[in-house]
Amino acid sequence: MKRCVLIGGIGSGKSTVSRMLQEHGAACVDLDDCGHEVLLNPTVISMLTETFGEDILDAQGQIDHAALAQKAFATPQATVRLNAITQPRLLRIAQKRLDDLEADGCAIAFVEISAYDGPDGTFAPLFRTDDAVISVTAPKRLRIERAIGKGYSEQDVRNRIARQVSDAQRALWADFVISNKGTLADLQAHVDAIWKKITA
Numbered sequence: 228m229k230r231c232v233l234i235g236g237i238g239s240g241k242s243t244v245s246r247m248l249q250e251h252g253a254a255c256v257d258l259d260d261c262g263h264e265v266l267l268n269p270t271v272i273s274m275l276t277e278t279f280g281e282d283i284l285d286a287q288g289q290i291d292h293a294a295l296a297q298k299a300f301a302t303p304q305a306t307v308r309l310n311a312i313t314q315p316r317l318l319r320i321a322q323k324r325l326d327d328l329e330a331d332g333c334a335i336a337f338v339e340i341s342a343y344d345g346p347d348g349t350f351a352p353l354f355r356t357d358d359a360v361i362s363v364t365a366p367k368r369l370r371i372e373r374a375i376g377k378g379y380s381e382q383d384v385r386n387r388i389a390r391q392v393s394d395a396q397r398a399l400w401a402d403f404v405i406s407n408k409g410t411l412a413d414l415q416a417h418v419d420a421i422w423k424k425i426t427a
């Protein structure tokens with residue numbers, strides 16, 4: 228199975244690119260989604276409440292994502308603590324999803340990684356060093372606007388951006404950079420061209 232890595236900061240358009248790639252026939256493993264599964268684990272819930280306090284829970288005792296985000300993205304140290312609890316576990320879920328796709332005969336899979344920290348970083352077990360990396364970028368102003376449109380508060384988006392690497396850093400790691408500052412039709416054309424190159 229050919230694997231590719233799809234990276235980009237909050238509101239850049241990764242999920243939209245992922246949807247377009249899936250329409251071409253690719254499978255996608257979204258690490259944000261794997262992370263959401265981790266937050267349902269009772270051990271993780273206790274570790275997170277011990278670290279960040281009981282007020283990250285909703286009335287049902289489940290993690291309130293916005294409440295946890297407010298605490299966990301407030302400082303670099305808090306984000307390190309969040310990542311240490313969640314990322315080793317979400318990595319195992321993502322690895323299993325990739326293994327299952329491969330066993331099912333999937334030809335090409337994209338791993339969508341919003342918190343990508345480089346080829347030798349946390350997510351290295353999920354890909355090989357020669358797998359293509361696609362970075363989706365957009366000006367900060369547009370990313371904030373788009374993320375607010377998805378329901379995040381402006382402060383939350385700004386905090387998350389502050390905890391993420393820059394588009395300039397992502398470009399150094401990428402084989403393809405998609406600049407997503409135009410229309411959805413522009414984005415589609417860009418994705419179609421990359422799909423052709425990747426599958427040539």
Ligand SMILES: CC(C)(COP(=O)(O)OP(=O)(O)OC[C@H]1O[C@@H](n2cnc3c(N)ncnc32)[C@H](O)[C@@H]1O)[C@@H](O)C(=O)NCCC(=O)NCCS
Nearest residue numbers: 236237258259262292293295296313340341342387390391
């Ligand atoms: C803090 C949580 C509960 C907020 O949940 P919420 O549903 O609001 O956001 P979601 O998980 O869908 O992420 C949305 C975006 O936030 C940003 N983001 C999420 N986690 C991180 C992180 N650890 N570091 C930097 N940015 C992050 C990304 O741009 C991501 O696309 C959740 O993001 C979380 O548990 N994060 C830690 C796990 C993780 O690292 N996930 C990203 C894997 S690549």
Ligand SMILES: Nc1ncnc2c1ncn2[C@@H]1O[C@H](COP(=O)(O)OP(=O)(O)OP(=O)(O)O)[C@@H](O)[C@H]1O
Nearest residue numbers: 236237238239240241242243373407409410411414
């Ligand atoms: N070129 C575009 N023109 C107009 N709207 C766009 C464009 N690209 C993305 N969007 C919209 O912007 C929002 C953010 O895009 P998307 O969800 O794909 O980003 P993301 O990088 O996956 O974000 P997140 O980090 O929150 O997961 C979505 O509502 C999407 O429909």
